[in-house]
Amino acid sequence: MTANKTVTTDLYLRVQQFYARQMHAQDSGRHDDYADTFTEDGVFAFGPGLEPAVGRETIRALLTDNSVVGGDDPVQVRHWFNQLVLEPRDDGAFDSRFYALVVNTRPGGTPEFVTSAFVHDVLLIDDDGILMRSRTLSPDHLA
Amino acid sequence: MTANKTVTTDLYLRVQQFYARQMHAQDSGRHDDYADTFTEDGVFAFGPGLEPAVGRETIRALLTDNSVVGGDDPVQVRHWFNQLVLEPRDDGAFDSRFYALVVNTRPGGTPEFVTSAFVHDVLLIDDDGILMRSRTLSPDHLA
Amino acid sequence: MTANKTVTTDLYLRVQQFYARQMHAQDSGRHDDYADTFTEDGVFAFGPGLEPAVGRETIRALLTDNSVVGGDDPVQVRHWFNQLVLEPRDDGAFDSRFYALVVNTRPGGTPEFVTSAFVHDVLLIDDDGILMRSRTLSPDHLA
Numbered sequence: 001m002t003a004n005k006t007v008t009t010d011l012y013l014r015v016q017q018f019y020a021r022q023m024h025a026q027d028s029g030r031h032d033d034y035a036d037t038f039t040e041d042g043v044f045a046f047g048p049g050l051e052p053a054v055g056r057e058t059i060r061a062l063l064t065d066n067s068v069v070g071g072d073d074p075v076q077v078r079h080w081f082n083q084l085v086l087e088p089r090d091d092g093a094f095d096s097r098f099y100a101l102v103v104n105t106r107p108g109g110t111p112e113f114v115t116s117a118f119v120h121d122v123l124l125i126d127d128d129g130i131l132m133r134s135r136t137l138s139p140d141h142l143a
Numbered sequence: 144m145t146a147n148k149t150v151t152t153d154l155y156l157r158v159q160q161f162y163a164r165q166m167h168a169q170d171s172g173r174h175d176d177y178a179d180t181f182t183e184d185g186v187f188a189f190g191p192g193l194e195p196a197v198g199r200e201t202i203r204a205l206l207t208d209n210s211v212v213g214g215d216d217p218v219q220v221r222h223w224f225n226q227l228v229l230e231p232r233d234d235g236a237f238d239s240r241f242y243a244l245v246v247n248t249r250p251g252g253t254p255e256f257v258t259s260a261f262v263h264d265v266l267l268i269d270d271d272g273i274l275m276r277s278r279t280l281s282p283d284h285l286a
Numbered sequence: 287m288t289a290n291k292t293v294t295t296d297l298y299l300r301v302q303q304f305y306a307r308q309m310h311a312q313d314s315g316r317h318d319d320y321a322d323t324f325t326e327d328g329v330f331a332f333g334p335g336l337e338p339a340v341g342r343e344t345i346r347a348l349l350t351d352n353s354v355v356g357g358d359d360p361v362q363v364r365h366w367f368n369q370l371v372l373e374p375r376d377d378g379a380f381d382s383r384f385y386a387l388v389v390n391t392r393p394g395g396t397p398e399f400v401t402s403a404f405v406h407d408v409l410l411i412d413d414d415g416i417l418m419r420s421r422t423l424s425p426d427h428l429a
Contacts, residue, residue: 083310115396115397160372250429
């Protein structure tokens with residue numbers, strides 16, 4: 001049985017929509033909604049060499065802190081995803097691997113691409129929804 | 144009943160393909176084909192603070208005029224979309240919200256990103272096809 | 287019968303996943319895997335005015351050569367695709383047309399977009415998989 005057989009069209013599309021909603025939340029500053037896409041014991045490895053944030057509450061604090069860093073900077077951040085590959089794991093979860101670009105726009109400015117990254121998520125998927133057991137970011141400029 | 148239940152995989156994919164064809168039309172200068180994706184009484188709110196274009200013929204004229212602005216500029220414009228979220232409305236139409244980037248390339252040049260925007264469409268979808276009742280553009284640099 | 291009717295949701299999604307896997311291969315330097323996505327007699331027209339590479343082995347050599355051009359340059363290349371339009375051909379194959387962006391990131395640097403292109407593939411699709419009979423690249427800066 002190949003990955004193509006077990007990753008159904010419906011599943012692939014549900015994941016695309018899950019990510020779209022998740023990034024609309026993040027880029028609108030709804031950090032609670034983003035944090036809620038992790039499992040209670042989820043792991044967010046947000047950069048190589050950095051201690052991962054473990055647990056939804058820790059992740060929530062991290063996301064909120066990060067958003068505060070900008071302070072009064074009136075930047076609109078948008079996260080773009082592309083080239084999504086899903087594969088079933090032996091443990092029943094799914095590996096999700098894709099490209100991400102982070103683009104910032106300030107009032108009167110043009111889009112600035114600040115980061116290109118490879119992302120690896122482990123997703124728990126059932127009829128009720130999708131949760132992230134982990135997200136691991138690998139920014140290309142830190143490779 | 145949640146949005147996830149009523150926005151089927153087929154519907155989500157039909158909208159993706161609708162947008163791909165629409166943008167191939169726009170970026171190839173087939174403004175009639177783009178205008179025809181609006182309803183007869185469609186509304187194109189193409190920028191905050193600007194009077195929306197109302198009605199397919201008015202929109203057609205706007206699209207053609209806009210394309211003329213460049214004059215002899217041999218620019219190839221491409222519109223990219225990402226992070227599409229579809230949700231059913233109470234009135235039977237669908238809210239479609241997504242990110243857009245406009246990238247210009249001139250002969251011998253490299254890609255220039257001129258606009259990052261948030262787009263909100265209201266779509267009428269039936270077995271025959273998809274039409275836009277409205278499109279509202281919110282460029283990030285005008286936020 | 288319209289293209290919308292014959293390009294099923296499943297087919298459209300299979301092509302999306304095919305491209306995602308293909309580009310993960312290319313951007314990871316797995317040139318054999320990329321070459322294997324062409325038919326044995328596949329044609330890779332990689333630029334206007336350039337002699338196309340014909341046959342999987344010739345394409346394999348081209349891909350490997352191109353990757354060597356960079357030499358010691360520690361660049362991470364990523365290929366992004368968007369606005370995919372699929373249409374059935376009279377000969378049973380499918381025309382696949384989409385936008386591509388090539389983005390380079392070097393250690394400590396920010397993403398650099400080097401090419402925006404229009405891509406036209408002819409795809410052979412059956413239950414076993416997808417193969418490219420041809421790929422034709424039309425970079426926007428050479429238009």
